[in-house]
Amino acid sequence: MPNIWTKGAILQSVLLAKEKFNLNDAKRFMKYHNLPIIKIDETDKFYRFRQQSPDELYRKGYTKLRTKVIIPNYVEFIFAYHKL
Numbered sequence: 380m381p382n383i384w385t386k387g388a389i390l391q392s393v394l395l396a397k398e399k400f401n402l403n404d405a406k407r408f409m410k411y412h413n414l415p416i417i418k419i420d421e422t423d424k425f426y427r428f429r430q431q432s433p434d435e436l437y438r439k440g441y442t443k444l445r446t447k448v449i450i451p452n453y454v455e456f457i458f459a460y461h462k463l
Contacts, residue, residue, distance in 0.1 A: 388458040389441060391433065394425040399453050402426060408454075431459065 393414055395405040402419075405426045409416050418429040441459035448455050 388445075388460050389436060390430045390456055391436060391441075391444060391459040392430055392457040393428045394446075394455040394457065395428070396453050397421075397424055397426060400426065425455075433459075 393409065395408060400408065405428070406416060409428055414428065415430060416428055417431075420427040420429065436459045440461050443460040444457055445460065446455050446457050
């Protein structure tokens with residue numbers, strides 16, 4: 380059975396919980412894991428580090444987004460997929 384979380388997926392964003400990270404620690408986490416910092420958005424609960432532009436992904440046919448919890452209450456990834 381194929382792994383739907385990674386097959387044909389592109390990492391769109393990394394979400395780091397504000398409850399666990401301050402902004403400087405979140406940036407260090409991204410750099411430590413060799414993840415680019417293209418744009419940072421803030422919500423009430425997360426720092427969202429954009430990896431790919433949603434508009435660009437959509438133009439390339441990646442029309443579905445799914446969230447995968449990597450470390451519960453700490454780290455989530457948003458993956459973009461071609462229409463499933």
